[in-house]
Amino acid sequence: MFLTLKELLHEKLKFSALGLIIFLIVFLVLFITGLASGLANDSGSAIKETNAQTFILQKGSESRLNRSELTEQDWQKFQDKYHNKAAKLSVSQMSIQQANNASKKTDIAYFIIDANSFLNPTTISGQKLKNANNNQVVVSDKLKSSGYKLGDKFKDPATKTTFEIAGFTDNKAYSHTPVIYLNQKQAQKLSPNTNFNTIALKSGISKKSGYQVISQQDLIDAIPGYSAEQGSLYLMIGFLYIISLFVLAVFFYIINLQKLSDFGTLKALGTKTSYLVKHVLSEMGILSLVSIIVASGVTYGISLYMPASMPFNLGTTILLGTGLLFLAITLISALLSLIKVVKVDPISAIGGNN
Amino acid sequence: MPVLELKNIIKNYPDGQNINEVLKNVSFQVNQGEFAAIVGPSGAGKSTLLTIMGALLTPTSGQILLNGQDISQLSKKKQTEIRLNQIGFIFQNSDLIPYLKIKDQLQFIQKISSKKPVDAIEILDKLGLNSRLNNYPNVLSGGEKQRVAIARAFINQPDLILADEPTASLDSQRGHEVVSIIQQTVHQENKAAVMVTHDERVLDLVDTIWEIEDGKLKKVQ
Ligand SMILES: Nc1ncnc2c1ncn2[C@@H]1O[C@H](COP(=O)(O)OP(=O)(O)OP(=O)(O)O)[C@@H](O)[C@H]1O
Numbered sequence: 001m002f003l004t005l006k007e008l009l010h011e012k013l014k015f016s017a018l019g020l021i022i023f024l025i026v027f028l029v030l031f032i033t034g035l036a037s038g039l040a041n042d043s044g045s046a047i048k049e050t051n052a053q054t055f056i057l058q059k060g061s062e063s064r065l066n067r068s069e070l071t072e073q074d075w076q077k078f079q080d081k082y083h084n085k086a087a088k089l090s091v092s093q094m095s096i097q098q099a100n101n102a103s104k105k106t107d108i109a110y111f112i113i114d115a116n117s118f119l120n121p122t123t124i125s126g127q128k129l130k131n132a133n134n135n136q137v138v139v140s141d142k143l144k145s146s147g148y149k150l151g152d153k154f155k156d157p158a159t160k161t162t163f164e165i166a167g168f169t170d171n172k173a174y175s176h177t178p179v180i181y182l183n184q185k186q187a188q189k190l191s192p193n194t195n196f197n198t199i200a201l202k203s204g205i206s207k208k209s210g211y212q213v214i215s216q217q218d219l220i221d222a223i224p225g226y227s228a229e230q231g232s233l234y235l236m237i238g239f240l241y242i243i244s245l246f247v248l249a250v251f252f253y254i255i256n257l258q259k260l261s262d263f264g265t266l267k268a269l270g271t272k273t274s275y276l277v278k279h280v281l282s283e284m285g286i287l288s289l290v291s292i293i294v295a296s297g298v299t300y301g302i303s304l305y306m307p308a309s310m311p312f313n314l315g316t317t318i319l320l321g322t323g324l325l326f327l328a329i330t331l332i333s334a335l336l337s338l339i340k341v342v343k344v345d346p347i348s349a350i351g352g353n354n
Numbered sequence: 355m356p357v358l359e360l361k362n363i364i365k366n367y368p369d370g371q372n373i374n375e376v377l378k379n380v381s382f383q384v385n386q387g388e389f390a391a392i393v394g395p396s397g398a399g400k401s402t403l404l405t406i407m408g409a410l411l412t413p414t415s416g417q418i419l420l421n422g423q424d425i426s427q428l429s430k431k432k433q434t435e436i437r438l439n440q441i442g443f444i445f446q447n448s449d450l451i452p453y454l455k456i457k458d459q460l461q462f463i464q465k466i467s468s469k470k471p472v473d474a475i476e477i478l479d480k481l482g483l484n485s486r487l488n489n490y491p492n493v494l495s496g497g498e499k500q501r502v503a504i505a506r507a508f509i510n511q512p513d514l515i516l517a518d519e520p521t522a523s524l525d526s527q528r529g530h531e532v533v534s535i536i537q538q539t540v541h542q543e544n545k546a547a548v549m550v551t552h553d554e555r556v557l558d559l560v561d562t563i564w565e566i567e568d569g570k571l572k573k574v575q
């Protein structure tokens with residue numbers, strides 16, 4: 001530690017440059033990870049935040065809700081077995097217009113549910129959805145960015161049905177659109193069809209003959225655009241980790257290469273190799289820890305000033321996970337230098353040939 | 355009893371198909387309070403001999419007795435410990451650590467050693483370096499650097515000082531000054547010291563002179 005601190009203080013420029021590189025990469029990784037996580041929420045939070053573990057779809061629907069149609073007979077089979085651990089769900093993607101301004105349209109997703117089932121979400125303001133035959137509906141907080149408030153009315157353009165916002169849930173979204181929860185009576189006003197898309201189960205089952213049975217994550221993966229989005233973002237993140245491993249390894253290696261004769265001298269003077277190993281590791285450790293903390297702070301600060309419509313989500317798990325992963329990457333990148341340092345022969349100090 | 359005694363040291367280097375016999379049955383000794391010099395032509399094996407004395411290189415055969423203990427066959431770890439606690443090195447280019455201030459050069463040795471520390475500032479004071487305590491090595495003159503290296507060699511109170519051409523990068527007047535500092539400290543503190551040198555002009559300061567030629571070492575004074 002003595003050597004480490006003295007060296008970090010003396011070689012400020014060199015180590016600041018290395019720290020800056022780490023900072024920039026961590027910042028970029030955090031930013032893209034936050035974006036990936038935000039987009040994932042924006043794509044599937046209305047599904048992800050339910051207690052449903054399994055979804056029952058029509059056979060051959062290829063995990064796509066809009067290709068699945070189930071009937072009252074199907075429902076009876078599951079209700080008899082699972083009682084209140086089963087719930088009907090229909091999802092339909094449409095657009096709405098403001099009741100008093102028909103030109104102001106917003107794309108949304110209707111979630112048609114039984115208000116007494118476990119799929120009925122809790123609200124952050126207003127009241128929960130009820131099974132009454134009225135026009136009081138619950139909508140996602142996300143709709144606020146289109147200018148909707150509690151008590152506002154909106155219209156279904158096709159049937160001219162008007163609904164009133166009675167409550168807001170937190171930021172629930174499906175395929176990047178806000179979710180509007182309707183009970184089955186309200187849904188009848190939009191379409192008389194009583195069939196539905198899927199049965200959500202609280203228990204995890206994997207098979208049921210005559211149906212397609214998928215997990216919650218499978219359903220989310222099949223949301224249009226979800227896998228492509230997440231796949232490409234995580235590919236970028238993965239590459240950033242690999243690139244930083246190499247860039248840092250090479251940069252740090254060059255820094256240490258310049259100091260090999262010093263390491264030889266230190267060994268000749270009686271410094272244990274283990275001391276020098278600790279020195280190299282703590283140097284890289286301190287440097288990356290500081291850079292990671294600064295990058296986390298900056299990313300977090302920027303996230304506070306992002307518009308609400310920007311899908312960005314930076315939880316403590318992401319911050320901590322990214323930080324730890326990066327610390328590991330920097331320490332691994334120091335390995336190359338360590339090999340050199342361990343191999344330096346103290347004999348190089350004698351004879352004036354260095 | 356001598357502080358350092360070499361008995362029948364042989365050092366061979368492989369040289370293609372042949373063997374290069376650098377040291378041919380060398381014996382040597384130096385006592386407490388004695389300042390010995392080793393001279394000889396380039397390539398004669400002076401540095402090789404010094405690295406063997408300093409437990410940096412294992413001889414092909416022979417014994418190295420430091421305070422009566424044979425150090426030639428010890429593990430690397432033990433040898434490192436011996437270099438730290440029983441031997442002080444002065445290198446040709448002083449080899450100070452560039453990112454340590456002058457006082458930290460000495461304090462570092464005290465940090466990694468378990469010996470009771472002596473007053474580092476006082477030692478630097480004695481060598482006329484009191485105005486340089488908080489400087490980094492890059493602003494020091496060659497002579498000043500070599501004085502710091504001397505202080506560093508003595509700081510952990512070793513029994514043996516080894517110096518490899520300590521005057522090589524200095525002009526003759528500075529070189530003479532530096533060697534006389536080594537000489538005084540060796541005599542005052544009653545240490546044993548071995549210096550490899552090319553520089554004939556400093557030989558008036560040493561107690562014994564050994565000459566190495568063609569791999570053979572003999573005492574000439
Ligand atoms: N690691 C090595 N491998 C093979 N041969 C070596 C090695 N180190 C030294 N030698 C050989 O040993 C001989 C003595 O080298 P050494 O460095 O001890 O000479 P020296 O007396 O210190 O010379 P100078 O005055 O030029 O410093 C030389 O012929 C050199 O080529």
Ligand SMILES: [Mg+2]
Binds near residue numbers: 402
């Ligand atoms: Mg030499």
